Amino acid sequence: xxxxxxxxxxxxxxxxxxxxxxxxxxxxxxxxxxxxxxxxxxxxxxxxxxxxxxxxxxxxxxxxxxxxxxxxxxxxxxxxxxxxxxxxxxxxxxxxxxxxxxxxxxxxxxxxxxxxxxxxxxxxxxxxxxxxxxxxxxxxxxxxxxxxxxxxxxxxxxxxxxxxxxxxxxxxxxxxxxxxxxxxxxxxxxxxxxxxxxxxxxxxxxxxxxxxxxxxxxxxxxxxxxxxxxxxxxxxxxxxxxxxxxxxxxx
Amino acid sequence: xxxxxxxxxxxxxxxxxxxxxxxxxxxxxxxxxxxxxxxxxxxxxxxxxxxxxxxxxxxxxxxxxxxxxxxxxxxxxxxxxxxxxxxxxxxxxxxxxxxxxxxxxxxxxxxxxxxxxxxxxxxxxxxxxxxxxxxxxxxxxxxxxxxxxxxxxxxxxxxxxxxxxxxxxxxxxxxxxxxxxxxxxxxxxxxxxxxxxxxxxxxxxxxxxxxxxxxxxxxxxxxxxx
Numbered sequence: 001x002x003x004x005x006x007x008x009x010x011x012x013x014x015x016x017x018x019x020x021x022x023x024x025x026x027x028x029x030x031x032x033x034x035x036x037x038x039x040x041x042x043x044x045x046x047x048x049x050x051x052x053x054x055x056x057x058x059x060x061x062x063x064x065x066x067x068x069x070x071x072x073x074x075x076x077x078x079x080x081x082x083x084x085x086x087x088x089x090x091x092x093x094x095x096x097x098x099x100x101x102x103x104x105x106x107x108x109x110x111x112x113x114x115x116x117x118x119x120x121x122x123x124x125x126x127x128x129x130x131x132x133x134x135x136x137x138x139x140x141x142x143x144x145x146x147x148x149x150x151x152x153x154x155x156x157x158x159x160x161x162x163x164x165x166x167x168x169x170x171x172x173x174x175x176x177x178x179x180x181x182x183x184x185x186x187x188x189x190x191x192x193x194x195x196x197x198x199x200x201x202x203x204x205x206x207x208x209x210x211x212x213x214x215x216x217x218x219x220x221x222x223x224x225x226x227x228x229x230x231x232x233x234x235x236x237x238x239x240x241x242x243x244x245x246x247x248x249x250x251x
Numbered sequence: 252x253x254x255x256x257x258x259x260x261x262x263x264x265x266x267x268x269x270x271x272x273x274x275x276x277x278x279x280x281x282x283x284x285x286x287x288x289x290x291x292x293x294x295x296x297x298x299x300x301x302x303x304x305x306x307x308x309x310x311x312x313x314x315x316x317x318x319x320x321x322x323x324x325x326x327x328x329x330x331x332x333x334x335x336x337x338x339x340x341x342x343x344x345x346x347x348x349x350x351x352x353x354x355x356x357x358x359x360x361x362x363x364x365x366x367x368x369x370x371x372x373x374x375x376x377x378x379x380x381x382x383x384x385x386x387x388x389x390x391x392x393x394x395x396x397x398x399x400x401x402x403x404x405x406x407x408x409x410x411x412x413x414x415x416x417x418x419x420x421x422x423x424x425x426x427x428x429x430x431x432x433x434x435x436x437x438x439x440x441x442x443x444x445x446x447x448x449x450x451x452x453x454x455x456x457x458x459x460x461x462x463x464x465x466x467x468x469x470x471x472x473x474x475x476x477x
Contacts, residue, residue, distance in 0.1 A: 011346075024346065077349030103347045110340050175350065175359050176337035178262075208261055217340030218262040218333045220361060221433040227353035236441050242263055243439030249258040 006032045006098040010045065012057055013105045018113045018121075024103075027057075034094035038081060039064060039071060041093055058117040064089040066230065069167030073118055074105040079169035079228050087167060087230045107172040110215040111179070124214040125166050125182060131210035132203035133186045135195050148194050158192040161185040163231040170225035170233070176217030181225035183211050184241035185233045191244055201248040208245055263437075265333055270434035272326040277431060277456070279319055284460050287467060293476045296400025300392050303399040307383055327369065334362050357425035358433070364426040371419035378406050407471040416468045420461035427457035 008029040015022030029045050036044070039061050046056035062070040071088035075081035081091040096102065104118060112120040162185070170181035187204050190196030196203075219238060226235045258264040286306060289299040306312050350359055357364065379402060382388055388397045406412055431453030435441070440449070470476045 013346075022343075074345060077345065077347035078352050082352075105345055105347070108341055108343055108345055110342055173353055175348075175354075177340035178337075180262075208263055209256060212260075212262050215340055216262075217337040218266055219437075220266075220333075220337075220358070221429070221436045222354040222358040224350070224353040235436065236443075239436050239439045239441030241439075242267070242437055245261070245263045246267060246439055249261075249264070 004034055006034065006093065006096065006100075008032055008041075008096065008099070009101040011101060011103045012118070014057070014117050015106075015114045017116060022114065022117075032093050034092065036093045037064070037089050038073070038075070038091040038093065039089050058115075058119050060119045061089060066090045067165060069165030069230075072107050072120055072122075072168060072172070074107060074172055076103055079107070079172040080167075080230060084227070085230055085232060087165075087169075090230075107168050109168075109171050109177040111177065112168060112171065120168070122166070122168050124216075125168065125179070127214065128179070128183055128207055128210045129186065132199070132206035133190070135190060136199060150193060154192045157236075158189045161192070161233065161237050162189040164189075164229075164233050165231060167230060169228050169230060171216065173224040173228035174217065174219075175222060175224065176220055178219045178225070179211050179214070179216040180219040180238050180241070181229060181233055181235070183207055184237035187241045187244060188237040191240070200244060201251070204241060204244040204248050208241075262336075265329055265336075266437045268325060268329050269333065270437035272322045272329070273430050273434045275322045276319075276326060277427065279322075280460050281456075284463050288463060290400065290403070290467060290476060291470070295392070295477065296398070296403075297392055297394055297396075299400050300394065300396040300398060303383070304396045307397070327365075330362065330365060355429065358429040361426065361429055364422045367422040368419065368426060371415065371422070374415065375419075378412070379403070403467070404471055407468040410472070413468040413472045417465045420465040423464070424457050424461040427460065428454065431457060 006029075010027040010029055011024050012027060013022050014025045027045055027049075029041055032041050032044065039059070042057060042059055049056045060070040060072050062068040064071075066087045066089060069087065071080075073080070073088045075088070075091070080086055080088050082095055083091055106112075106114050106118045107120045107122075109120075111124040112122055115121050164182060164185035166182060168179075168182070171177050171179050174180075187207055190203065191200045221235075221238075223235060226233065259268070286302045287299070289302050290296060292298050350356070379399065382402055383397070383399055388399060389401060390398055392398045392400065407416075432446075432450045435446070435449050440446075
């Protein structure tokens with residue numbers, strides 16, 4: 001064990017499948033370097049478990065550079081752990097101290113059923129996207145670039161909303177399991193641009209309907225989603241969606 | 252799924268009803284606070300009793316009272332519906348939740364604060380509204396108006412009532428601190444220029460209204476107004 005390495009106790013949620021009742025299991029993570037990412041720490045623990053002939057801990061991960069949104073751990077009472085503006089793969093072990101006990105849980109929401117251990121099924125987000133998160137493109141000749149002028153402010157706001165990676169931390173953080181930040185980001189990124197305005201009314205109605213059908217909770221404006229979002233998606237998007245929904249419903 | 256669809260059944264629709272009824276109730280609080288502040292004129296309640304008599308007899312106000320109760324009941328029922336929805340949305344809770352890391356405690360405790368306010372409201376209605384509207388008041392003041400002021404004085408001689416009222420006003424302050432600005436957000440009224448102003452007005456109202464209300468039992472109990 002080199003200098004500065006840590007020994008940690010992990011309390012991890014283990015659940016065989018969607019239907020089985022889960023439980024916490026305790027693991028020892030020994031000789032963990034502070035320079036490791038949180039996922040690398042899990043890799044080390046899993047390698048050890050495999051060598052011992054035990055079942056490794058299932059968790060989601062893909063890009064490991066904070067852009068795919070797959071790593072979905074709820075660490076010590078917060079989605080993606082104790083830092084702001086990052087995903088779990090961007091969390092490093094230097095955020096913990098030798099001897100710490102770390103509690104790791106899956107996203108908990110009726111709309112995100114557990115697949116196994118820490119991996120959850122977020123296809124409810126996909127179904128919300130399929131219900132309206134797109135623009136219809138009629139084919140034909142390619143148009144000139146910058147054919148449609150877009151105010152810089154609108155382009156920036158749309159781009160900031162489009163930064164959402166659909167990780168589900170907003171749902172995990174929300175005391176009501178509400179998906180409003182995710183859905184509002186997707187509604188906003190399209191509604192702000194001229195190409196998206198054409199279908200804006202049907203889009204917001206359909207996406208909110210799908211969101212409700214998936215069993216997400218209701219927004220109570222606590223702001224937890226914004227605070228925990230790894231991409232800094234603003235609550236202004238939720239207000240914009242409320243506005244869009246209200247006017248689409250009234251007209 | 253068998254969920255009913257349409258604006259009023261949608262999550263956003265339900266929240267908009269919460270916001271609108273909430274703002275309506277705040278508007279009532281402002282009027283209530285203004286009329287009751289007449290006791291601070293310290294004229295033995297003569298002016299206050301004029302105001303109270305007007306509120307009790309004017310047909311527009313009496314009709315408004317029915318709307319007020321409807322708004323209040325809608326606010327409470329909708330809160331229950333939303334809370335049950337939200338409980339269903341997370342059937343298995345977290346073992347550890349660090350809520351303080353991402354939100355204010357009172358924004359997460361609107362249901363608890365609201366329940367405390369409802370309990371207070373029932374006691375409060377029994378203290379004054381029930382007597383003024385149904386069981387009758389104990390006589391008239393020098394101007395021949397019904398003496399609601401006298402009822403206040405008698406009620407606030409009891410220490411436990413004064414304490415209950417003051418504690419309830421703390422609940423009200425926190426409930427409004429989240430509720431006022433939250434209503435605007437729910438209605439989609441979020442704007443870089445105006446939201447900071449809305450939040451400031453909300454904070455001032457949420458402290459000022461309960462503070463003035465709390466002063467009433469305190470001032471009467473300790474004999475600052477006679």
